[in-house]
Amino acid sequence: MEAFVQSVNGFGGGVAAKPSSCSRRAPLRMARVREDVEDKNPLDRVGDFVGAFQRLLGVGRQVDDSLLYLGEEGSEPLFEEQPPVVLVVGATGEVGRVIVRKLLLRGYQVRVLVRNLFTETLDLLGTGCSYVMGDITDPYALMEAVSGVDKVVCSVKARSESEVREVELDGLKKLVRAFHDVRHADYGRTEATKVTLFKFNREKDFRRWRSPGGSEEDDELVRKPARVDFRMNVRNNAVFTGQVFDTYTGHAELICDLKKLNMRGFSGLVVRCLGDGKQYRMVFRTGPGDKNGVIYEAEFATVSGKWSTIRLPLVSFKPRSLSGSSVPRELEELDRSDVRQIKIEYRKPLSNPERDPGFFSLTLDYMKAYRTQNEADFVLVSCSKVTEAVNHRKQGREEDIGEDTAMKYMGEESLRNSGISYCIVRSGQFTDQTGGRKALVLEQNTELGDKHISKSDLAEVCVSALQDPRARNVTFDAYEAQYAPTALSPSKDIGSMLEGLKPNS
Incomplete structure (x- = not known):
């Protein structure tokens, strides 16, 4: 494996971060476009400072441990807390757009990191999500983007070969670091609620x-x-x-x-x-x-x-x-x-x-x-070529794996070493077919060959992994089988397939 990670000059180690835990009770802040930050009310700035100082002393806002009732006495119990906030990085990409739609349909609050706020960008993702302007290489934009979010889905892809290292390795490391640091500052080490x-x-x-x-x-x-x-x-x-x-x-x-x-x-x-x-x-x-x-x-x-x-x-x-x-x-x-x-x-x-x-x-x-934090807090879309390269190295087959594949592998390693609970989905080649037409396969360390998966099915796997404890700290390949589901051979649900996977693989 040393030969594998050294195949690219200048390889750096993973993010040296300690594990953190997150109390979901903390109030969730809406994302703002960076240009609007300067317009913040001075009293709000004072409130932010006091809140940060309280968190530093471990005296954050407490929430009553009893069930919250809304409306008249004796009305039905409802949780006042908002659904999880999910940041999608790579939201304007082929798979990212589908992930955003599926998250919104399931009631999540969705935040997206985009390079610009042009009309075509807003039309692409719609008004159901909140926007932060910046990109994955900008640490300041990343700090704002991850502030107050519960989970991250990253499906970012470099637009050219010259950007591979900057986006898929260095950019991913910055995103992981920002998510880790902001969560620790906002929430401290509170255990499960x-x-x-x-x-x-x-x-x-x-x-x-x-x-x-x-x-x-x-x-x-x-x-x-x-x-x-x-x-x-x-x-x-x-x-x-x-x-x-x-x-x-x-x-x-x-x-x-x-x-x-x-x-x-x-x-x-x-x-x-x-x-x-x-x-x-x-x-x-x-x-x-x-x-x-x-x-x-x-x-x-x-x-x-x-x-x-x-x-x-x-x-x-x-x-x-x-x-x-x-x-x-x-x-x-x-x-x-x-x-x-x-x-x-x-x-x-x-x-x-x-x-x-x-x-x-x-x-x-x-x-x-x-x-609890039994679920993955960071879902990363990777590529099945990484699995093939890892298997070839294990078999002693020395061959050029390509810079793109090496960068993806090293990006995966930075996430695995970060202390954040994760799920890494290595996908087959994308297709535009309608989701659900063929049975899905989730496997580990297999020789894939030429495998495909529809963008819709891949997005479904990513969204399902967000709230399934069986997807925590797991790396696997996702692709579609050669057959369509039948009554005799039905498609397994994603949860059942996750059950058979080994964590920390």
Whole structure:
């Protein structure tokens, strides 16, 4: 590998930066065009100075750890916090434009770094995003561009061979450094944040839940509805208890109906409970899912007679069609921004259910939503030629890999060594085909040959990697298979393919 990285004169090491962590609670600032900075109100400048001094002392703005309610008393819980802000560098490129569109459609706040604010640039990206003028070689523009953003997607590409080192290596290093430094200055070393959804010892939270006395689903299939009791015990904990009688289709439910719960930007649930050693299910119903009869489920095990803290990542919630039909592709992923119902469910075990008397008891203390840095904060679009060059070097095949490929590899290394959580997507050659026409393949360290991927599918992979913990610190190749998905050989969802990849590869 030494011969590989030394194939270009003047190779410098990666960014020597320490890992940082980021509290997502900090207020997000809108991007401004650099020429407008001088127009800032002097009082705002004083406020910025005080805020920076507070952050230096570790006395930043605190946010109450309770659920935020909007509107009238008893209205539905909603998070006031804004969706994640994503900076796209290379936004006017072939893939960058598609990434911007997909991010906007999914509700992200999008910021773009552009060289100019000419009409053709604004027409290219539209009015849905905010703009910072500058380029990847300008450290001052980069500092402004990354200020207040949560994540970065970089799909930048040099416009000529003479710019390869300046843009794809030196420019990428400057971007990584700016993102690292601004995040550390703004957020410090705050660990993962949590927001309390329900404290079951609080009367108002307890009353939000109901037990319908059996199940709201498949009642016509259940010969004898379950007996369900939901009450507060003497220690002010909520107890979900009862008995399921029907052997195969009976189940008991504890339901909380919501108008619209926005969990975008959160990674999962934490449930503190005292169990009976049995399996339970957490079920989400969403607005889009309800229209198509699709729910999202995740199982969790309890320990008999012992309090446990259960973590349920949102990516572990799997879709299920209530009609038994296949789930539409657009509904395979949980819509975190539109949760309409949370349900805790008990069913008899699949193994020998006839031997189980159906008794259950689950004591609940609290339920929280958490946000961690388990996800990639920086997604880099690279090239599959890098994989081929790395494999050839491992095989002892000495050949000229080309300056472009060497610069991309060294840019990857600078990101890997930065301490920022990352995802590096090495793409096949771009095509203009419609996305989803062919099955996608995500693999590592394979001999690719002549592989292709549509710009739409590549953008989909990049956007999916932003909020999937399985994409954290992973490098992989993305390309399309030679066949179209069929009923016998369907296309795997991106999350399932990420599951099989090894981190830090």
